[in-house]
Amino acid sequence: xDNQHTLRETLMQRLSLTALAFVLVILLSVVSFHLWRVSDxxxxxxxxxxxxxxxxxxxxxxxxxxxxxxxxxxxxxxxLEDISKRxxxxxxxxxxxxxxxxxxxxxxxxxxxxxxxxxxxxxx
Numbered sequence: 535x536d537n538q539h540t541l542r543e544t545l546m547q548r549l550s551l552t553a554l555a556f557v558l559v560i561l562l563s564v565v566s567f568h569l570w571r572v573s574d575x576x577x578x579x580x581x582x583x584x585x586x587x588x589x590x591x592x593x594x595x596x597x598x599x600x601x602x603x604x605x606x607x608x609x610x611x612x613x614l615e616d617i618s619k620r621x622x623x624x625x626x627x628x629x630x631x632x633x634x635x636x637x638x639x640x641x642x643x644x645x646x647x648x649x650x651x652x653x654x655x656x657x658x
Contacts, residue, residue, distance in 0.1 A: 585653025
């Protein structure tokens with residue numbers, strides 16, 4: 535019984551260390567992604583600008599409403615309500631410009647347009 539208990543403890547310790555290593559790898563990936571993106575000149579410029587909510591709404595209507603709905607409530611694309619609570623500003627910018635999540639197309643607004651769109655999305 536003692537050997538079984540010791541074996542169980544050893545396995546639990548190894549599993550705990552493996553889980554911890556996994557979590558650390560994920561955290562480091564997220565942090566490096568964020569730092570890399572924040573240092574990107576386009577992202578830095580967007581984050582330095584004050585977006586105009588009215589212009590952002592117009593940009594949204596022209597480029598995003600077809601999939602996300604007129605008021606971003608979702609249609610083909612998901613609802614964007616409270617998007618700024620679910621994603622950081624950097625992740626939202628990346629989502630818009632990357633095209634990494636099909637069927638969302640890659641969209642490359644100017645830095646001012648992106649700042650305006652970001653401002654609109656943050657108030658949803």
